[in-house]
Structures are given as C-alpha cells and as structure tokens.
Amino acid sequence: MLTDTLPTNWSYVSEGGESIVFSYKGPDNPLYTGTVLRLRKCSLTNRNPPNAEAVVFHEEIMARLIDPTFLPKIQHVHVGQGAELWLNALAALCEPQRPLERKRTDRIDSRCQNAALATDLVGCEALTIEIKPKWGFLPSPTHLSEATQPIKTRTCRFCMHSHLKAQPSSFCPLDLYSGEECRIKKALEGLWEVWLDSDGAINNFRVFVHGKRISSEESSSISKEATISALLGILTTSPVLRTLSRLQRTLDALDIEGLATLWNAADVGGNPTVSEWHEFITSYLSSPNAPPPATPEHLRYHVLAYLLSATFKDCSIIVGIASRTVTVIDLALKSIDRLSKWEQLDREILSAYAAVPVQDRKICVDAAI
Ligand SMILES: O=P(O)(O)O[C@@H]1[C@@H](OP(=O)(O)O)[C@H](OP(=O)(O)O)[C@H](O)[C@H](OP(=O)(O)O)[C@H]1OP(=O)(O)O
Ligand SMILES: Nc1ncnc2c1ncn2[C@@H]1O[C@H](COP(=O)(O)OP(=O)(O)OP(=O)(O)O)[C@@H](O)[C@H]1O
Known part of the structure; x- marks a missing residue:
C-alpha cells in the first residue's frame, strides 16, 4: 500500500491534463524503487476512466500493438488506509513545483483509491x-x-x-x-x-x-x-x-x-x-x-x-x-x-x-x- 511510504519519499516529476507523476526517492523498496507514481487529477474536464481500467488498457490492448520492449511496465496500486490524508499531504508538498496554468485548473484527486506505478524513465539517467x-x-x-x-x-x-x-x-x-x-x-x-x-x-x-x-x-x-x-x-x-x-x-x-x-x-x-x-x-x-x-x-x-x-x-x-x-x-x-x-x-x-x-x-x- 502506498500509505506505507511517506509523501516526502515521492518527488514531483511532471504532469499532463489528466495525471500527475512522482518519482520514488525513499529508502530501497522492492515495489517502489525505480518507479514513478501516476495519480489521477480532478478537474471539471476530467473524463478519463479510473486508473484500474487504464492499466488494463495499457497492459492488454496497447501491448498487442506496440512491442512491450518500448512500453513502461505499469501496475495498479491501492493507495490504502488514510488515503485522503496521504494524498492531501503529497498535494501540498508538490504545489510549489506545479506550473501555474495547471494549478489553476486541477489538483490531485484525493478521493481516488487507485493509482498506477510505472517504470521510472527519467530518474535513472543523467539526461x-x-x-x-x-x-x-x-x-x-x-x-x-x-x-x-x-x-x-x-x-x-x-x-x-x-x-x-x-x-x-x-x-x-x-x-x-x-x-x-x-x-x-x-x-x-x-x-x-x-x-x-x-x-x-x-x-x-x-x-x-x-x-x-x-x-x-x-x-x-x-x-x-x-x-x-x-x-x-x-x-x-x-x-x-x-x-x-x-x-x-x-x-x-x-x-x-x-x-x-x-x-x-x-x-x-x-x-x-x-x-x-x-x-x-x-x-x-x-x-x-x-x-x-x-x-x-x-x-x-x-x-x-x-x-x-x-x-x-x-x-x-x-x-x-x-x-x-x-x-x-x-x-x-x-x-x-x-x-x-x-x-x-x-x-x-x-x-x-x-x-x-x-x-x-x-x-x-x-x-x-
Ligand atoms: O486535440 P489536440 O491535438 O490539441 O490534443 C490534446 C492535447 O493538446 P496538444 O497536444 O497540446 O495540442 C492535450 O495536451 P495538453 O493538455 O495541452 O498538454 C491533451 O493531451 C488532450 O488529451 P487529454 O484531454 O489529456 O486526453 C489532447 O486532446 P485529444 O485530441 O487527444 O482529445
Ligand atoms: N513512466 C514515466 N517515467 C517518468 N516520467 C513519466 C512517466 N510517465 C509519465 N511521466 C511524466 O509525467 C508527465 C505526465 O504523464 P502523462 O503524459 O501520462 O499524463 P497525462 O495527464 O495523461 O498527459 P496528457 O494530458 O498529455 O494526455 C509526462 O509528460 C512525463 O513528463
């Protein structure tokens, strides 16, 4: 469960219209080291399906069209007990690093129990x-x-x-x-x-x-x-x-x-x-x-x-x-x-x-x- 880690173990990477992404920087952990956490954001225009469905789509459908060598590994993860508190703490920590135009329109969906873990593609390389x-x-x-x-x-x-x-x-x-x-x-x-x-x-x-x-x-x-x-x-x-x-x-x-x-x-x-x-x-x-x-x-x-x-x-x-x-x-x-x-x-x-x-x-x- 994600709530076994500390919000401070996750460092803001970037975000798009639907998701916000953090890289794991905490103590060695077989589940989290080398991964990013992709969380759903909430806004008036959020139309994407919940992460669980997104993971199935990625792992089952996309992998039939693109050689999985060229895809990050993605898995579904439960945020766990105390999710809302944990997500709100992470939201507060990352706020100063978020682009202004994104801050104006959305935030981490702290009611969402589901998230996705994916291979960290930027944290393990110099450039x-x-x-x-x-x-x-x-x-x-x-x-x-x-x-x-x-x-x-x-x-x-x-x-x-x-x-x-x-x-x-x-x-x-x-x-x-x-x-x-x-x-x-x-x-x-x-x-x-x-x-x-x-x-x-x-x-x-x-x-x-x-x-x-x-x-x-x-x-x-x-x-x-x-x-x-x-x-x-x-x-x-x-x-x-x-x-x-x-x-x-x-x-x-x-x-x-x-x-x-x-x-x-x-x-x-x-x-x-x-x-x-x-x-x-x-x-x-x-x-x-x-x-x-x-x-x-x-x-x-x-x-x-x-x-x-x-x-x-x-x-x-x-x-x-x-x-x-x-x-x-x-x-x-x-x-x-x-x-x-x-x-x-x-x-x-x-x-x-x-x-x-x-x-x-x-x-x-x-x-x-
Ligand atoms: O229509 P486009 O080409 O502007 O693409 C949208 C993207 O705009 P941009 O790449 O900046 O031109 C747009 O990107 P930004 O939010 O501008 O970064 C989104 O990717 C949007 O898809 P979704 O709403 O997140 O599912 C994209 O919308 P969809 O066309 O995929 O619905
Ligand atoms: N596996 C990954 N490793 C490292 N960084 C990632 C990874 N996945 C996503 N990111 C970073 O997080 C950003 C947001 O992720 P993503 O593009 O999946 O979100 P989105 O909200 O669906 O985007 P969009 O609105 O463009 O459709 C990416 O642009 C990228 O910079």
Missing part, C-alpha cells in the same frame, strides 16, 4: 528527453470534402493546429517521422527552438536532468549540439516513430470527415469493453492496411480504430540518452464522447487555415506517400 510528436501523416484524399482536400493533403494537422493556436513553429512532425536523417535533425532543431521560445509552455519537448525537468533558462547546462546529435543517432535506429505513424495512419483510414459521415447515418454506441477491444485488435491485426469499407455497418470498427489512432496521435516518447532507449508513454484511452469535439476542432482548424493565402501555406511532406 532524458521527452517528445510529444503528434500527428505523423497526411490523410488520404478519399473521404475528404472538395473544400478541405487541397488543404489537408498539403499541410499536416499539427502545422495547421499551431496556426489556429497562434503558436507558429518551425517543427513539423512529418520531418520527425520521415526516417530521413536531415529531416529528423531539422525537426529536432525546431523542437529545441520551440522549447527555448515558449519557455516550456509548449509541450512537445521536455528535458530532464537526473530526473528533474529543467526549464529552457537552464538550457546552458546541456549542450544543444551533443544532445541533438545523440537524439538523432537513437531515433534513426529505433522503430518506435515508424510504428507510431503507421498505427496512426492505418487506424485513421477515413479522416474525421469520413467518420462523421458514417456516424450521421448510424448509432456509434458506447465506450468499448475490454473484450470488444480485443476483438477489434484481432480484426485490425489480420489486415491493418485493408480496413472494412466505409459503410454504416462497419461504423463500430472505424470508431474504435479512430479512438486508438487518437491515442497514438497524443502520446509521447521518452528517450534515454545514455541507455539509448525510446519508450512510449501516455497511451491513454480516449472516450467515445470526444468524437464530436474532434469533428468541431477539425472544422475550426480548417476554417482558420483556409484563410491563409495559398502561397503562404506550409507544405508538409509525408515520406510514406
């Missing part, structure tokens, strides 16, 4: 880099409307979304996923620039030194050239980015536009059970490049595929510089009730980008087309 690579493909034109087809097949979703958010960036994910050394280098330099310019506010690049996230103001403590060169050597030889873009692409065969046409004609249903996920994965793996036709009777297949694609579009990788390891994190299950949000966001992104004069639009090159 680790976290990259959120986002969408790694241009959609096939087949299911796009006449209006969006010329735009979506030239500029990638990340570059258009950055325009909508008024966060111009020289980083294009398609460079990072390209498999070509010079393009990956350009992407890494773009990420480095974004890190420096946004002071870490943009979440695509994070740097950890001995398990502590460093701010861009501390960037002089590491060498940019040496770090990019090491990252380049690791990423060009690892299959992880290729796997992620292949999964994203093959699981999103219709684009949200084609999927929306289908769901307007049939009922999407509720969130899948674990056994439905297993059936889906078996069907997908039998012919990943040949999905069923885009007809209402295959809506459920395409919806499940799109949900998984969304997970892979939003995950991150952690690269251990000395260990030369690449590990995929944040493979969180997305809820079916986000479909209409994604359709709406797609419309907003496209309408903002359509207003950019054609000659000023970015041309993103999808190496796999």
